[in-house]
Amino acid sequence: MEKTPGSKFCFVLLLLLVLPDCARETPCVGGRGDPYYDFTISFHEQQWCKVQGQVDGEKFLLYDCGSNKVISMNLLREEGKAMDSCEKGLGTLSDLGNEIKHLSTDIKQEKYPDGAPLPLQVRMTCMCKADGRTSGSLEFSLGGERLLTFDSETEKYRADNSEGERLKKKWENDTNLNNFFLKTLKGDCKGLYQCSLHWKKELETTAASTTAIATVPSKAAMNMPIAWWICPVILTWITIVGFLGCRCDKEGPGGVD
Template structure:
Protein backbone atom coordinates (compact mmCIF):
# COMPACT_ATOMS: atom_id res chain seq x y z
CA UNK A 1 0.00 0.00 0.00
CA UNK A 2 1.33 3.44 -0.91
CA UNK A 3 1.75 5.81 2.03
CA UNK A 4 -0.21 9.02 1.63
CA UNK A 5 0.71 12.30 3.28
CA UNK A 6 -2.01 11.63 5.82
CA UNK A 7 -0.73 8.16 6.68
CA UNK A 8 2.80 9.50 7.11
CA UNK A 9 1.49 12.13 9.51
CA UNK A 10 -0.34 9.44 11.49
CA UNK A 11 2.96 7.59 11.87
CA UNK A 12 4.99 10.68 12.74
CA UNK A 13 2.50 12.32 15.14
CA UNK A 14 2.71 9.67 17.94
CA UNK A 15 6.51 9.85 17.78
CA UNK A 16 6.51 13.64 18.20
CA UNK A 17 3.90 13.40 20.96
CA UNK A 18 5.98 10.85 22.84
CA UNK A 19 9.01 13.11 22.51
CA UNK A 20 7.01 15.95 24.07
CA UNK A 21 6.63 13.69 27.10
CA UNK A 22 10.33 12.87 27.03
CA UNK A 23 11.12 16.58 26.85
CA UNK A 24 9.04 17.18 29.98
CA UNK A 25 11.11 14.68 31.98
CA UNK A 26 13.91 16.42 33.92
CA UNK A 27 17.39 14.87 33.93
CA UNK A 28 17.52 13.94 37.62
CA UNK A 29 20.80 12.07 37.18
CA UNK A 30 22.81 15.29 36.73
CA UNK A 31 22.24 16.40 40.37
CA UNK A 32 22.67 20.11 39.77
CA UNK A 33 25.50 19.79 37.22
CA UNK A 34 25.30 20.88 33.59
CA UNK A 35 26.39 18.41 30.87
CA UNK A 36 26.42 18.47 27.09
CA UNK A 37 26.87 16.05 24.20
CA UNK A 38 27.87 17.17 20.68
CA UNK A 39 28.19 15.26 17.43
CA UNK A 40 29.81 17.09 14.51
CA UNK A 41 29.08 15.63 11.06
CA UNK A 42 30.98 16.48 7.86
CA UNK A 43 29.19 15.03 4.82
CA UNK A 44 30.35 15.44 1.20
CA UNK A 45 28.57 13.92 -1.78
CA UNK A 46 31.53 13.15 -4.09
CA UNK A 47 34.58 12.89 -1.90
CA UNK A 48 36.26 10.29 0.31
CA UNK A 49 35.83 9.93 3.16
CA UNK A 50 32.28 11.09 2.46
CA UNK A 51 31.24 11.29 6.12
CA UNK A 52 33.21 11.96 9.31
CA UNK A 53 31.80 12.35 12.81
CA UNK A 54 33.40 13.69 15.97
CA UNK A 55 31.75 13.30 19.38
CA UNK A 56 32.32 15.47 22.44
CA UNK A 57 31.14 15.07 26.03
CA UNK A 58 31.33 18.30 28.02
CA UNK A 59 33.56 19.75 25.25
CA UNK A 60 36.01 16.81 25.47
CA UNK A 61 36.59 14.59 22.43
CA UNK A 62 35.61 10.99 23.02
CA UNK A 63 34.87 9.54 19.58
CA UNK A 64 35.86 9.80 15.93
CA UNK A 65 33.81 7.86 13.36
CA UNK A 66 34.19 7.25 9.62
CA UNK A 67 30.71 6.51 8.21
CA UNK A 68 32.09 4.93 5.03
CA UNK A 69 34.48 2.41 6.56
CA UNK A 70 32.48 2.31 9.82
CA UNK A 71 35.76 2.68 11.67
CA UNK A 72 35.51 3.98 15.22
CA UNK A 73 38.33 5.60 17.17
CA UNK A 74 37.47 5.76 20.86
CA UNK A 75 39.34 8.45 22.77
CA UNK A 76 40.06 6.49 25.94
CA UNK A 77 41.31 3.18 27.29
CA UNK A 78 37.79 2.04 28.31
CA UNK A 79 36.89 1.10 24.73
CA UNK A 80 37.05 -2.65 25.41
CA UNK A 81 34.69 -2.25 28.37
CA UNK A 82 32.11 -0.03 26.69
CA UNK A 83 32.28 -1.38 23.14
CA UNK A 84 29.93 -4.24 23.99
CA UNK A 85 27.29 -2.13 25.74
CA UNK A 86 23.89 -1.43 24.20
CA UNK A 87 24.32 2.34 24.54
CA UNK A 88 27.58 2.27 22.57
CA UNK A 89 26.16 0.04 19.81
CA UNK A 90 22.97 2.13 19.52
CA UNK A 91 25.07 5.29 19.32
CA UNK A 92 27.24 3.97 16.45
CA UNK A 93 24.23 2.61 14.53
CA UNK A 94 22.46 5.97 14.85
CA UNK A 95 25.52 7.95 13.73
CA UNK A 96 25.71 5.78 10.61
CA UNK A 97 21.99 6.38 9.97
CA UNK A 98 22.38 10.15 10.39
CA UNK A 99 25.29 10.20 7.94
CA UNK A 100 23.13 8.46 5.32
CA UNK A 101 20.18 10.74 6.10
CA UNK A 102 22.22 13.91 5.62
CA UNK A 103 23.85 12.61 2.44
CA UNK A 104 20.38 12.04 0.93
CA UNK A 105 19.63 15.76 1.32
CA UNK A 106 22.66 17.00 -0.65
CA UNK A 107 21.45 16.32 -4.24
CA UNK A 108 18.37 18.51 -3.69
CA UNK A 109 20.32 21.46 -2.26
CA UNK A 110 21.42 24.13 -4.71
CA UNK A 111 23.25 27.16 -3.40
CA UNK A 112 23.83 30.18 -5.63
CA UNK A 113 27.22 30.91 -4.09
CA UNK A 114 28.59 27.47 -4.98
CA UNK A 115 28.55 26.18 -8.60
CA UNK A 116 27.88 22.51 -9.31
CA UNK A 117 31.59 21.94 -9.96
CA UNK A 118 32.43 22.75 -6.31
CA UNK A 119 31.91 19.80 -3.92
CA UNK A 120 29.23 20.75 -1.41
CA UNK A 121 30.08 19.88 2.20
CA UNK A 122 27.27 19.76 4.74
CA UNK A 123 28.38 20.30 8.31
CA UNK A 124 25.85 19.48 11.01
CA UNK A 125 26.24 19.84 14.75
CA UNK A 126 23.75 17.95 16.91
CA UNK A 127 23.65 19.09 20.52
CA UNK A 128 21.76 17.79 23.54
CA UNK A 129 22.21 19.22 27.00
CA UNK A 130 21.17 18.68 30.58
CA UNK A 131 21.17 22.04 32.32
CA UNK A 132 21.97 22.73 35.97
CA UNK A 133 18.28 23.33 36.72
CA UNK A 134 17.39 19.82 35.49
CA UNK A 135 15.83 20.87 32.19
CA UNK A 136 16.96 19.50 28.82
CA UNK A 137 17.58 21.15 25.45
CA UNK A 138 18.50 19.93 21.98
CA UNK A 139 19.27 21.48 18.61
CA UNK A 140 20.82 21.01 15.16
CA UNK A 141 23.06 23.52 13.39
CA UNK A 142 23.56 23.16 9.62
CA UNK A 143 26.44 24.78 7.72
CA UNK A 144 27.59 24.55 4.11
CA UNK A 145 31.27 24.90 3.25
CA UNK A 146 31.86 26.67 6.56
CA UNK A 147 28.90 29.09 6.46
CA UNK A 148 26.01 28.53 8.89
CA UNK A 149 22.70 28.43 7.03
CA UNK A 150 20.12 26.93 9.37
CA UNK A 151 19.39 26.19 13.04
CA UNK A 152 16.75 23.68 14.17
CA UNK A 153 15.36 23.87 17.72
CA UNK A 154 14.27 20.34 18.61
CA UNK A 155 11.98 21.54 21.40
CA UNK A 156 9.90 23.92 19.30
CA UNK A 157 10.61 22.05 16.01
CA UNK A 158 11.28 25.41 14.36
CA UNK A 159 13.96 26.29 11.80
CA UNK A 160 15.81 29.62 12.00
CA UNK A 161 17.63 30.92 8.91
CA UNK A 162 21.19 32.12 9.57
CA UNK A 163 22.03 32.95 5.93
CA UNK A 164 19.82 34.16 3.04
CA UNK A 165 20.64 31.02 1.08
CA UNK A 166 19.11 28.89 3.84
CA UNK A 167 15.55 30.06 3.14
CA UNK A 168 14.91 27.49 0.36
CA UNK A 169 16.31 24.69 2.54
CA UNK A 170 14.07 25.80 5.41
CA UNK A 171 10.97 25.73 3.20
CA UNK A 172 11.78 22.24 1.93
CA UNK A 173 12.62 20.73 5.30
CA UNK A 174 9.63 22.32 7.05
CA UNK A 175 7.33 20.29 4.80
CA UNK A 176 9.27 17.06 5.34
CA UNK A 177 7.60 15.74 8.50
CA UNK A 178 9.55 12.48 8.46
CA UNK A 179 12.88 14.32 8.34
CA UNK A 180 11.73 16.57 11.18
CA UNK A 181 10.71 13.50 13.20
CA UNK A 182 14.19 12.00 12.68
CA UNK A 183 15.94 15.18 13.81
CA UNK A 184 13.69 15.45 16.86
CA UNK A 185 13.88 11.79 17.91
CA UNK A 186 17.65 11.56 17.59
CA UNK A 187 18.44 14.78 19.47
CA UNK A 188 15.70 14.69 22.12
CA UNK A 189 15.36 10.92 22.50
CA UNK A 190 18.54 9.02 21.57
CA UNK A 191 21.05 11.72 22.48
CA UNK A 192 19.46 12.34 25.88
CA UNK A 193 19.55 8.59 26.55
CA UNK A 194 23.28 8.33 25.76
CA UNK A 195 24.36 11.42 27.70
CA UNK A 196 24.27 9.95 31.27
CA UNK A 197 26.29 6.88 30.27
CA UNK A 198 28.87 8.91 28.33
CA UNK A 199 29.28 11.40 31.20
CA UNK A 200 29.83 8.45 33.56
CA UNK A 201 32.50 6.95 31.29
CA UNK A 202 34.16 10.33 30.81
CA UNK A 203 34.42 10.85 34.57
CA UNK A 204 36.13 7.47 34.88
CA UNK A 205 38.59 8.45 32.16
CA UNK A 206 39.39 11.76 33.88
CA UNK A 207 40.60 9.86 36.94
CA UNK A 208 42.53 7.14 35.11
CA UNK A 209 43.90 8.24 31.71
CA UNK A 210 44.56 11.30 29.50
CA UNK A 211 42.28 12.15 26.57
CA UNK A 212 43.53 11.39 23.03
CA UNK A 213 43.34 14.09 20.37
CA UNK A 214 41.72 13.51 16.97
CA UNK A 215 41.33 15.43 13.68
CA UNK A 216 39.04 18.44 14.16
CA UNK A 217 35.73 18.02 12.32
CA UNK A 218 33.71 20.64 14.19
CA UNK A 219 31.94 23.33 12.15
CA UNK A 220 33.68 26.73 12.29
CA UNK A 221 30.59 28.22 13.87
CA UNK A 222 28.65 27.12 16.94
CA UNK A 223 25.17 27.50 18.28
CA UNK A 224 24.71 29.83 21.22
CA UNK A 225 27.08 29.01 24.10
CA UNK A 226 25.59 27.19 27.09
CA UNK A 227 26.29 28.23 30.65
CA UNK A 228 27.64 25.37 32.78
CA UNK A 229 26.49 26.40 36.20
CA UNK A 230 27.31 24.09 39.12
CA UNK A 231 24.71 25.52 41.50
CA UNK A 232 22.30 22.99 42.96
CA UNK A 233 18.63 23.53 42.18
CA UNK A 234 15.32 21.98 43.15
CA UNK A 235 13.53 20.30 40.22
CA UNK A 236 9.85 21.33 39.97
CA UNK A 237 8.36 17.83 40.30
CA UNK A 238 4.91 19.06 41.20
CA UNK A 239 4.77 21.20 38.05
CA UNK A 240 5.76 18.29 35.78
CA UNK A 241 3.37 15.68 37.25
CA UNK A 242 0.20 16.87 35.43
CA UNK A 243 2.10 16.93 32.14
CA UNK A 244 3.36 13.37 32.71
CA UNK A 245 -0.19 12.16 33.36
CA UNK A 246 -1.58 13.98 30.32
CA UNK A 247 1.05 12.50 28.01
CA UNK A 248 0.46 9.01 29.43
CA UNK A 249 -3.32 9.24 28.94
CA UNK A 250 -2.97 10.51 25.35
CA UNK A 251 -0.49 7.76 24.42
CA UNK A 252 -2.83 5.15 26.00
CA UNK A 253 -5.77 6.38 23.93
CA UNK A 254 -3.68 6.34 20.73
Protein backbone atom coordinates (compact mmCIF):
# COMPACT_ATOMS: atom_id res chain seq x y z
CA MET A 1 0.00 0.00 0.00
CA GLU A 2 1.35 3.44 -0.97
CA LYS A 3 2.44 5.58 1.97
CA THR A 4 0.29 8.69 2.42
CA PRO A 5 1.49 11.98 3.97
CA GLY A 6 -0.52 11.01 7.04
CA SER A 7 1.30 7.71 7.46
CA LYS A 8 4.70 9.44 7.14
CA PHE A 9 3.69 12.05 9.73
CA CYS A 10 2.51 9.35 12.12
CA PHE A 11 5.74 7.40 11.69
CA VAL A 12 7.91 10.45 12.47
CA LEU A 13 5.94 11.23 15.65
CA LEU A 14 6.15 7.58 16.64
CA LEU A 15 9.95 7.68 16.44
CA LEU A 16 10.13 10.93 18.41
CA LEU A 17 8.12 9.42 21.24
CA VAL A 18 9.88 6.06 21.34
CA LEU A 19 13.48 7.23 21.12
CA PRO A 20 13.76 9.25 24.38
CA ASP A 21 15.55 7.44 27.18
CA CYS A 22 12.67 8.04 29.60
CA ALA A 23 10.46 5.74 27.53
CA ARG A 24 12.75 2.72 27.53
CA GLU A 25 11.22 -0.62 26.67
CA THR A 26 12.24 -1.96 30.09
CA PRO A 27 12.22 0.89 32.64
CA CYS A 28 14.59 0.42 35.53
CA VAL A 29 13.07 2.11 38.55
CA GLY A 30 12.64 1.21 42.18
CA GLY A 31 9.86 1.74 44.68
CA ARG A 32 6.81 -0.27 45.61
CA GLY A 33 7.26 -2.48 42.56
CA ASP A 34 10.56 -3.94 43.74
CA PRO A 35 10.32 -7.74 43.91
CA TYR A 36 11.42 -9.73 46.91
CA TYR A 37 12.10 -13.43 47.37
CA ASP A 38 11.51 -15.26 50.66
CA PHE A 39 13.74 -18.28 51.34
CA THR A 40 12.57 -20.73 54.00
CA ILE A 41 14.94 -23.41 55.29
CA SER A 42 13.34 -26.20 57.33
CA PHE A 43 16.04 -27.91 59.38
CA HIS A 44 13.91 -30.92 60.30
CA GLU A 45 13.21 -31.72 56.62
CA GLN A 46 16.81 -32.23 55.48
CA GLN A 47 17.21 -28.48 55.13
CA TRP A 48 14.47 -28.28 52.53
CA CYS A 49 14.58 -24.87 50.86
CA LYS A 50 11.54 -23.16 49.40
CA VAL A 51 11.49 -19.73 47.73
CA GLN A 52 8.42 -17.58 47.24
CA GLY A 53 8.61 -14.56 44.92
CA GLN A 54 6.33 -11.57 45.36
CA VAL A 55 5.87 -8.18 43.72
CA ASP A 56 3.29 -5.51 44.55
CA GLY A 57 1.98 -7.83 47.24
CA GLU A 58 1.16 -10.54 44.70
CA LYS A 59 2.75 -14.00 44.77
CA PHE A 60 4.05 -15.01 41.36
CA LEU A 61 6.65 -17.73 41.92
CA LEU A 62 7.19 -20.77 44.14
CA TYR A 63 10.56 -22.47 43.72
CA ASP A 64 12.19 -25.52 45.35
CA CYS A 65 15.93 -25.00 45.92
CA GLY A 66 16.50 -28.67 46.70
CA SER A 67 15.24 -29.98 43.37
CA ASN A 68 15.93 -26.79 41.38
CA LYS A 69 12.35 -26.89 40.11
CA VAL A 70 9.55 -24.39 39.83
CA ILE A 71 6.60 -25.60 41.87
CA SER A 72 4.23 -23.02 40.46
CA MET A 73 4.36 -19.77 38.51
CA ASN A 74 1.30 -17.57 38.69
CA LEU A 75 1.22 -16.52 35.07
CA LEU A 76 -2.09 -16.30 33.28
CA ARG A 77 -0.68 -16.76 29.78
CA GLU A 78 2.09 -18.90 28.28
CA GLU A 79 4.13 -20.35 31.15
CA GLY A 80 6.81 -21.71 28.81
CA LYS A 81 7.74 -18.23 27.60
CA ALA A 82 7.81 -16.99 31.16
CA MET A 83 10.17 -19.79 32.16
CA ASP A 84 12.54 -18.83 29.34
CA SER A 85 12.67 -15.21 30.51
CA CYS A 86 13.23 -16.22 34.15
CA GLU A 87 15.82 -18.94 33.55
CA LYS A 88 18.78 -16.78 34.59
CA GLY A 89 16.97 -15.58 37.69
CA LEU A 90 16.15 -19.13 38.75
CA GLY A 91 19.85 -19.96 38.66
CA THR A 92 20.47 -17.09 41.08
CA LEU A 93 17.82 -18.47 43.45
CA SER A 94 19.45 -21.89 43.34
CA ASP A 95 22.92 -20.49 44.06
CA LEU A 96 21.71 -18.34 46.93
CA GLY A 97 19.65 -21.20 48.35
CA ASN A 98 22.73 -23.43 48.45
CA GLU A 99 24.76 -20.70 50.15
CA ILE A 100 22.04 -20.17 52.77
CA LYS A 101 22.07 -23.89 53.52
CA HIS A 102 25.79 -23.68 54.28
CA LEU A 103 25.27 -20.59 56.44
CA SER A 104 22.50 -22.28 58.39
CA THR A 105 25.11 -24.32 60.25
CA ASP A 106 26.38 -21.05 61.79
CA ILE A 107 22.97 -20.25 63.26
CA LYS A 108 21.88 -21.53 66.63
CA GLN A 109 18.95 -23.85 65.91
CA GLU A 110 16.38 -22.82 68.48
CA LYS A 111 13.20 -24.88 68.78
CA TYR A 112 9.47 -24.42 69.25
CA PRO A 113 7.91 -25.62 72.54
CA ASP A 114 6.96 -28.87 70.81
CA GLY A 115 10.61 -29.53 69.92
CA ALA A 116 10.47 -28.67 66.21
CA PRO A 117 13.38 -26.47 65.04
CA LEU A 118 12.54 -22.86 64.14
CA PRO A 119 12.76 -22.26 60.36
CA LEU A 120 15.45 -19.99 58.97
CA GLN A 121 14.01 -17.27 56.74
CA VAL A 122 15.91 -15.00 54.37
CA ARG A 123 14.27 -12.21 52.39
CA MET A 124 16.15 -10.94 49.35
CA THR A 125 14.91 -7.64 47.93
CA CYS A 126 16.06 -6.58 44.44
CA MET A 127 16.06 -2.95 43.36
CA CYS A 128 16.80 -1.72 39.85
CA LYS A 129 17.83 1.92 39.63
CA ALA A 130 17.29 4.49 36.89
CA ASP A 131 20.92 4.27 35.78
CA GLY A 132 20.63 0.51 35.23
CA ARG A 133 22.47 -0.56 38.38
CA THR A 134 20.96 -3.10 40.74
CA SER A 135 21.16 -3.23 44.51
CA GLY A 136 19.31 -4.91 47.31
CA SER A 137 19.37 -6.43 50.76
CA LEU A 138 19.34 -9.77 52.54
CA GLU A 139 17.34 -10.03 55.76
CA PHE A 140 17.97 -13.08 57.97
CA SER A 141 15.30 -14.16 60.47
CA LEU A 142 14.77 -17.17 62.71
CA GLY A 143 11.19 -18.17 63.48
CA GLY A 144 10.00 -14.73 62.36
CA GLU A 145 12.49 -12.79 64.53
CA ARG A 146 15.01 -10.80 62.49
CA LEU A 147 18.66 -11.48 63.29
CA LEU A 148 20.58 -9.22 60.92
CA THR A 149 20.47 -7.53 57.51
CA PHE A 150 23.09 -7.12 54.80
CA ASP A 151 22.75 -4.06 52.53
CA SER A 152 24.63 -3.89 49.22
CA GLU A 153 24.72 -0.08 49.18
CA THR A 154 26.59 0.24 52.48
CA GLU A 155 28.18 -3.22 52.14
CA LYS A 156 27.61 -3.66 55.85
CA TYR A 157 25.62 -5.85 58.24
CA ARG A 158 23.13 -4.52 60.78
CA ALA A 159 22.42 -6.77 63.78
CA ASP A 160 19.07 -6.79 65.61
CA ASN A 161 19.92 -8.94 68.63
CA SER A 162 22.73 -10.85 70.34
CA GLU A 163 22.54 -13.75 67.88
CA GLY A 164 22.71 -11.26 65.03
CA GLU A 165 25.77 -9.65 66.60
CA ARG A 166 27.48 -13.02 66.82
CA LEU A 167 26.77 -13.78 63.16
CA LYS A 168 27.81 -10.28 62.11
CA LYS A 169 31.25 -10.64 63.72
CA LYS A 170 31.77 -13.94 61.94
CA TRP A 171 30.35 -13.13 58.51
CA GLU A 172 31.75 -9.62 58.05
CA ASN A 173 35.27 -11.09 58.11
CA ASP A 174 34.41 -13.66 55.43
CA THR A 175 35.60 -12.00 52.21
CA ASN A 176 34.29 -14.74 49.93
CA LEU A 177 30.84 -14.59 51.50
CA ASN A 178 30.63 -10.80 51.24
CA ASN A 179 31.76 -10.88 47.61
CA PHE A 180 29.09 -13.48 46.86
CA PHE A 181 26.39 -11.33 48.48
CA LEU A 182 27.53 -8.27 46.51
CA LYS A 183 27.66 -10.19 43.24
CA THR A 184 24.15 -11.48 43.85
CA LEU A 185 22.61 -8.14 44.84
CA LYS A 186 24.53 -5.85 42.47
CA GLY A 187 24.57 -8.14 39.44
CA ASP A 188 22.53 -11.33 39.47
CA CYS A 189 19.54 -9.52 40.98
CA LYS A 190 18.87 -7.95 37.58
CA GLY A 191 17.71 -11.28 36.18
CA LEU A 192 15.24 -11.67 39.05
CA TYR A 193 14.02 -8.11 38.56
CA GLN A 194 13.44 -8.72 34.85
CA CYS A 195 11.57 -11.92 35.72
CA SER A 196 9.16 -9.97 37.92
CA LEU A 197 8.71 -7.32 35.20
CA HIS A 198 7.84 -10.05 32.70
CA TRP A 199 5.21 -11.41 35.06
CA LYS A 200 3.68 -7.94 35.57
CA LYS A 201 3.54 -7.33 31.81
CA GLU A 202 1.90 -10.72 31.23
CA LEU A 203 -0.64 -10.00 33.95
CA GLU A 204 -1.42 -6.52 32.62
CA THR A 205 -1.69 -7.79 29.04
CA THR A 206 -4.07 -10.56 30.07
CA ALA A 207 -6.21 -8.19 32.13
CA ALA A 208 -6.40 -5.71 29.23
CA SER A 209 -7.37 -8.41 26.72
CA THR A 210 -10.17 -9.73 28.92
CA THR A 211 -11.70 -6.30 29.63
CA ALA A 212 -11.28 -4.69 26.23
CA ILE A 213 -14.49 -4.02 24.29
CA ALA A 214 -14.30 -4.64 20.57
CA THR A 215 -15.37 -1.60 18.56
CA VAL A 216 -16.02 -1.33 14.83
CA PRO A 217 -14.83 1.86 13.09
CA SER A 218 -17.49 3.94 11.40
CA LYS A 219 -17.89 3.82 7.64
CA ALA A 220 -16.36 7.27 7.36
CA ALA A 221 -13.36 6.16 9.40
CA MET A 222 -12.94 3.06 7.27
CA ASN A 223 -12.82 5.24 4.17
CA MET A 224 -10.06 7.38 5.67
CA PRO A 225 -6.39 6.48 5.08
CA ILE A 226 -5.58 3.90 7.70
CA ALA A 227 -2.73 5.96 9.19
CA TRP A 228 -5.06 8.86 10.05
CA TRP A 229 -7.56 6.92 12.16
CA ILE A 230 -5.14 4.55 13.86
CA CYS A 231 -2.36 7.07 14.42
CA PRO A 232 -4.13 8.95 17.29
CA VAL A 233 -4.69 5.66 19.10
CA ILE A 234 -1.02 4.69 18.85
CA LEU A 235 0.23 8.16 19.81
CA THR A 236 -2.08 8.39 22.83
CA TRP A 237 -0.84 5.04 24.17
CA ILE A 238 2.83 5.87 23.63
CA THR A 239 2.42 9.35 25.14
CA ILE A 240 0.99 7.83 28.32
CA VAL A 241 3.81 5.26 28.50
CA GLY A 242 6.42 7.94 27.87
CA PHE A 243 4.94 10.24 30.53
CA LEU A 244 4.89 7.50 33.14
CA GLY A 245 8.42 6.43 32.25
CA CYS A 246 9.73 10.01 32.57
CA ARG A 247 7.90 10.55 35.82
CA CYS A 248 9.28 7.34 37.38
CA ASP A 249 12.77 8.15 36.12
CA LYS A 250 12.67 11.58 37.79
CA GLU A 251 11.29 10.30 41.06
CA GLY A 252 14.09 7.75 41.43
CA PRO A 253 14.10 4.47 43.35
CA GLY A 254 12.26 3.96 46.59
CA GLY A 255 13.57 2.37 49.74
CA VAL A 256 13.60 -1.25 50.81
CA ASP A 257 10.72 -2.33 52.99
